Each structure stands twice: as C-alpha cells, then as structure tokens.
Amino acid sequence: MIKVTFVSADGVRRTVEADEGLSAREAALFNSVPGIDGDCGGVCACATCHVHVDDAWIERVGLPEEGSMESDLIQFAEGTTATSRLACQIPMATELDGLILHLPELQH
Amino acid sequence: MATAAAQFENIDTIPLDEINVANPYLFQNDTVGEYFARLRREDPVHFCRESRFGPYWSVTKFNDIIAVDTNHKVFSSEAKLGGIAVQDMHGVEGALELEMFIAMDQPKHDQQRKAVSPVVAPSNLLLLEPIIRERAGAILDELPVGEEIDWVKLVSVELTTMTLATIFDFPWEERAKLTRWSDVTTASPETGIVESFEQRREELIQCAMYFKGLWDQRVNNPGGNDLISMMAHSPATRDMPFLEFLGNLLLLIVGGNDTTRNSISGGVMALNQNPEEYRKLRENPALVSSMIPEIIRWQTPLTHMRRTALEDAIIGGKQILKGDKVVMWYLSGNRDDTVIDRADEFIIDRENPRHHLSFGFGIHRCMGNRLAELQLRIVWEEILKRFSFVEMVGEPERLLSNLVRGITRLPVKLHAH
Ligand code: HEM
Ligand code: FES
Numbered sequence: 323m324i325k326v327t328f329v330s331a332d333g334v335r336r337t338v339e340a341d342e343g344l345s346a347r348e349a350a351l352f353n354s355v356p357g358i359d360g361d362c363g364g365v366c367a368c369a370t371c372h373v374h375v376d377d378a379w380i381e382r383v384g385l386p387e388e389g390s391m392e393s394d395l396i397q398f399a400e401g402t403t404a405t406s407r408l409a410c411q412i413p414m415a416t417e418l419d420g421l422i423l424h425l426p427e428l429q430h
Numbered sequence: 431m432a433t434a435a436a437q438f439e440n441i442d443t444i445p446l447d448e449i450n451v452a453n454p455y456l457f458q459n460d461t462v463g464e465y466f467a468r469l470r471r472e473d474p475v476h477f478c479r480e481s482r483f484g485p486y487w488s489v490t491k492f493n494d495i496i497a498v499d500t501n502h503k504v505f506s507s508e509a510k511l512g513g514i515a516v517q518d519m520h521g522v523e524g525a526l527e528l529e530m531f532i533a534m535d536q537p538k539h540d541q542q543r544k545a546v547s548p549v550v551a552p553s554n555l556l557l558l559e560p561i562i563r564e565r566a567g568a569i570l571d572e573l574p575v576g577e578e579i580d581w582v583k584l585v586s587v588e589l590t591t592m593t594l595a596t597i598f599d600f601p602w603e604e605r606a607k608l609t610r611w612s613d614v615t616t617a618s619p620e621t622g623i624v625e626s627f628e629q630r631r632e633e634l635i636q637c638a639m640y641f642k643g644l645w646d647q648r649v650n651n652p653g654g655n656d657l658i659s660m661m662a663h664s665p666a667t668r669d670m671p672f673l674e675f676l677g678n679l680l681l682l683i684v685g686g687n688d689t690t691r692n693s694i695s696g697g698v699m700a701l702n703q704n705p706e707e708y709r710k711l712r713e714n715p716a717l718v719s720s721m722i723p724e725i726i727r728w729q730t731p732l733t734h735m736r737r738t739a740l741e742d743a744i745i746g747g748k749q750i751l752k753g754d755k756v757v758m759w760y761l762s763g764n765r766d767d768t769v770i771d772r773a774d775e776f777i778i779d780r781e782n783p784r785h786h787l788s789f790g791f792g793i794h795r796c797m798g799n800r801l802a803e804l805q806l807r808i809v810w811e812e813i814l815k816r817f818s819f820v821e822m823v824g825e826p827e828r829l830l831s832n833l834v835r836g837i838t839r840l841p842v843k844l845h846a847h
Contacts, residue, residue, distance in 0.1 A: 361784040367500045367791035370784075391500060394536070394793050397544055400551040428552035430800060 324414045328355045331427040340414045346423060347371040347409035357425035364410035366391050370429040371409040372399040376422035380405045383412060383421070400430040441465055446473050450481045451488055451759065452516045457733065458830045466490055466762035475746035483516045486755040490762040492769040492787065494746045498737060498758050500792040502536065505737035505756060507794060509533040515833050516736050516757050528615070529674060530681040532794060543797065545666035546678050549657045552800045557655045558597060563808050565592050570816055573844055578823055581840040586694040590687055593805050599656030611637045612687040615680050638676050657682065686798050688834045689731035693806055695837040696729030700776045702822040707778045715814045721778035722806045727786035728776050733761040733835050735790055760787040761835065819845040
C-alpha cells in the first residue's frame with residue numbers, strides 16, 4: 323500500500339492508502355476524498371481530476387510531455403500552475419509513497 | 431411500446447447498409463434510438479454509403495466515441511473540411527463567416543479557448559449565482575397554477591434567455607435580442623428563421639454593432655463580473671480582432687441556448703415518464719445535484735459531433751480512410767449498457783452521474799458545462815420550492831433536426847404545494 327495525502331483548497335489534509343498501480347484519482351475517489359470529479363472515468367479526456375503536485379514531489383512525479391493528451395487538456399483547467407497534473411495520469415508506485423497533492427478549489 | 435417507425439419499416443430486418451441514422455425525421459418521431467440499439471449490437475462502427483449528407487461513418491459505442499473525441503490530431507473539427515456536424519458547413523456567398531473555436535484545430539483552437547475559458551470558470555460563476563436564482567424565481571412566480579401552459583415557451587425559453595442576459599449583463603428589456611441572434615447565427619434560409627443569407631448577414635451586423643456599443647461602455651469601466659467586461663479587460667482577449675471577439679461571443683450564446691433550453695424541457699418529460707423518480711426527488715430534494723447530470727445524459731441536447739479524418743485510422747476494428755466523415759453519436763453512446771448500468775433507464779441517484787457523453791470529451795469538451803449545470807440546478811431547486819408537480823398534460827412535440835435534440839412544445843399543468 324502506498325500513502326498519499328490530499329490537501330484541500332482550504333487546507334484540510336486527508337491521508338489515504340492505495341494499491342500500487344491504481345491512479346491518484348482512484349486513490350481519492352475510492353477513499354471518498356472530495357475535490358476530484360474525474361468525469362471521464364480516468365481516461366485522460368476531461369481534466370476534472372486536476373491537482374497541484376507538492377513542490378517537494380514534482381521531480382519524482384514528473385511533468386506531462388509537451389503535445390501529449392494530458393498537457394493539451396490541462397491548459398484549459400482553472401488556475402493551473404507549473405506543477406499541475408491530471409490525477410488519473412499519476413500511477414501509485416513505491417517511490418511515490420508519502421506523495422502530497424494539493425486540490426484546486428473547483429474543477430472546471 | 432410498439433414503435434411508430436415499425437409502421438414504415440421494420441427496424442430489425444432492414445439491411446444494415448440501408449440504415450441512415452442521420453435522417454432528421456427519425457429524431458422528430460423519436461425512433462432513432464431503436465436504430466442505434468441495432469447498430470450497437472450488430473455494427474457499432476457503421477458506414478452509410480449514401481445519404482443527403484454524403485457518405486459517413488457512425489460511431490455508436492461509448493468507448494469508441496471517446497477514442498475519436500480524444501484523437502484530435504487525426505480527427506479534425508476544422509470548418510473548412512466540413513466542420514462539426516454531419517451536415518457540412520460551407521461557405522455561402524453573402525453569408526457572414528464567423529470563426530468559432532469549436533470548429534478549429536490546434537493551435538488556434540487552444541489559444542482562443544484559453545483566452546475565453548476563464549469567463550465561465552466555476553469560481554466566476556459563483557458570483558453570478560444569486561442574481562440568476564432571484565430572476566429564475568421571479569419567472570416561476572409569474573406562472574399561472576392549474577391551467578394548461580406551454581412549458582417550452584413560458585419557462586425553458588424564458589429562463590435560458592434570462593441567464594444569457596445575466597451573464598452578459600445585457601440590457602434587460604432587450605434580452606429577446608439574444609435569443610434571436612442565437613437563432614440567426616445557426617440559421618440558413620431553409621430553416622425559416624431568416625429569408626435569405628443577406629438578411630442573416632444584416633442581422634448579424636446589427637448584433638455586432640450592438641455588442642461593440644456594450645464593449646465600448648465597459649472597456650473604460652473596470653470591475654464588472656459579466657462576460658463582456660471580463661473579455662474587455664483580460665489581457666488575453668482585450669486586443670482580439672473584433673470579428674474574432676464576435677465569433678467567440680456568439681459561440682457562448684449559441685452553445686448555451688438550445689442545449690440548456692432543451693435540458694429544462696427534457697427534465698420535466700423524464701420525471702413525468704418516471705413517476706417513481708419524481709417521488710424520490712420530492713422526498714429528497716438534495717437529489718437535484720445528481721439528477722442534473724442524469725437529465726443532461728438522458729436528453730443528450732446535441733445528438734452528435736462530427737470530425738473529418740486527416741489520415742487513415744482504425745476505430746472499433748473498421749478501417750477509416752483519410753478524408754472520411756466520422757460522426758460520434760453521443761445519443762447512442764449514452765445508451766450503451768456495456769458502459770452505463772441500466773442505460774435505458776432514467777435514474778436520478780446514479781453513483782457516477784457525470785460519466786456521460788453529452789458534453790463530449792477531449793480538447794473540445796464543452797466549456798460551458800459548469801454553467802449549464804449551475805443553471806439547471808438553480809431552476810430545479812426553485813421549481814421544487816414552488817410546485818409539488820409539474821404535470822405533463824399532452825403529447826410533446828419534437829424538433830426536426832439530427833443535431834439539436836429539441837422539444838418545441840410541452841403542455842403542462844402546475845400544481846402548487
Ligand atoms: C446542457 C447544456 C450543454 C450541452 C449538452 C453542451 C454540449 C456541448 C458539446 C457536445 C460540445 C462539443 C464537445 C466535443 O466536441 O467534444 C460543446 C462545446 C462547447 N460548448 Fe457546450 N453544451 C452545453 C452548454 C453550454 C453552455 C451553457 C455554454 C456557454 C458558455 C457552452 C459553450 C460551449 C463552447 C464554447 C464549446 C466549444 C468548446 C471547444 O471547442 O473547445 N455550452 N458543448
Ligand atoms: S478523470 Fe478525466 S482526465 Fe482524469
């Protein structure tokens with residue numbers, strides 16, 4: 323099991339555990355963490371699973387490749403930053419144990 | 431239910447290659463669903479060789495539709511290639527060509543959408559909610575209780591026009607102009623809305639002048655929350671060439687007009703056809719939040735979007751060739767029970783109600799989705815406060831269109847609490 327902490331826009335921290343291979347979106351939804359909609363079912367088609375990766379983790383998580391579906395979609399999310407990612411595209415892996423993701427106020 | 435279409439042809443035995451689901455009459459008599467059900471079973475990516483729209487592919491299953499919608503590098507929305515509907519967009523002499531990013535490819539699509547998108551972002555909508563709610567309440571308070579009225583005319587059209595006027599802070603007494611311009615933008619002479627392309631052009635020029643006037647007033651007046659003020663002040667949009675600004679503005683008006691109107695009507699129909707769901711809603715009005723996406727799935731206000739293949743591709747095992755016209759039938763994908771549980775039923779408390787195709791997916795996914803949901807949520811919350819039952823008392827009439835799934839008349843009687 324891998325630990326991931328979601329920090330809501332108003333600062334509430336929720337730490338959950340997820341199996342390796344699940345996505346960060348699933349880690350949130352399966353544990354009833356609010357703030358991620360994930361309307362498309364996790365197939366990188368809607369950008370309603372937008373998160374800001376904590377600065378301390380962005381290197382390990384990485385950024386989407388330019389021109390990829392994820393980066394094409396993310397540009398239309400509200401309030402994007404240099405560490406914006408789509409949670410459905412972040413697979414849980416042992417090197418991400420302890421990961422911190424910040425949730426936006428609202429998903430567009 | 432014995433089908434109306436069965437009187438004309440037997441849907442289950444007609445040869446597959448004679449099926450033409452783009453025939454607008456199948457939408458008007460609401461039998462197209464049975465053709466889609468057959469295609470999903472027997473030929474989910476179907477080629478129609480001959481139709482008045484030319485040859486086209488029909489993609490009918492949920493996941494195949496997502497595969498096309500998210501492959502914008504292969505499947506183009508470009509107006510010059512025919513655009514986004516099974517009926518080609520074409521340049522008509524004398525018509526005013528408005529460029530809208532819904533019918534553009536990257537990179538221009540992305541630049542324009544990025545510039546305009548913040549005006550309908552959820553955080554911005556929160557500021558408009560109280561005014562929309564107050565005005566919706568006022569419209570509902572005016573309605574006569576206990577008499578037969580046309581819900582489409584008195585409620586769906588009024589509420590949608592009111593919201594548009596509110597988000598543009600449009601002069602209130604003149605708000606009917608917005609609905610007119612929306613109709614004119616998508617009109618051609620055969621629709622009966624305008625008599626000629628010259629008339630359409632004239633009216634759109636008046637529309638342009640009118641918005642120019644509003645822009646000029648607001649550009650020197652910072653602080654407005656309305657969409658025109660925001661566009662006049664945002665660095666991304668304030669220097670837009672005027673025709674581009676107008677195209678984007680009209681896209682916001684057109685995008686939110688018929689779609690929302692028909693969702694308001696469709697919800698009343700769905701609840702009347704499913705009295706058990708109406709009962710659940712009365713007992714627990716909090717279900718409005720999951721009911722709204724279900725209404726939008728159920729209605730599927732835009733039946734399809736179309737793409738043009740820029741290169742050969744394989745979808746659902748079928749070989750699509752460069753240049754082919756590919757139609758994603760959202761109305762069919764939204765009834766695909768291999769992905770949506772009990773897809774043929776209207777259920778207001780589904781677990782994942784937003785997992786539907788009505789807003790499309792990918793880079794062209796509806797930009798106004800949150801605005802549409804907000805508007806419908808407010809409308810239903812205010813209806814439930816006032817009326818115990820919006821009773822359908824006659825047969826609804828449907829629009830003759832293979833794109834807009836529209837209800838043109840819906841007789842109802844209101845019951846007070
Ligand atoms: C229930 C109501 C609505 C439905 C069902 C709907 C449906 C759609 C669909 C199917 C698309 C194309 C998606 C694709 O190609 O993948 C779209 C795009 C769009 N819609 Fe909506 N829409 C609705 C309400 C609105 C509203 C209220 C607005 C106004 C703000 C709006 C503005 C737009 C815009 C600007 C686009 C173009 C997006 C792009 O090309 O990037 N829509 N809509
Ligand atoms: S859930 Fe739709 S993009 Fe991640």
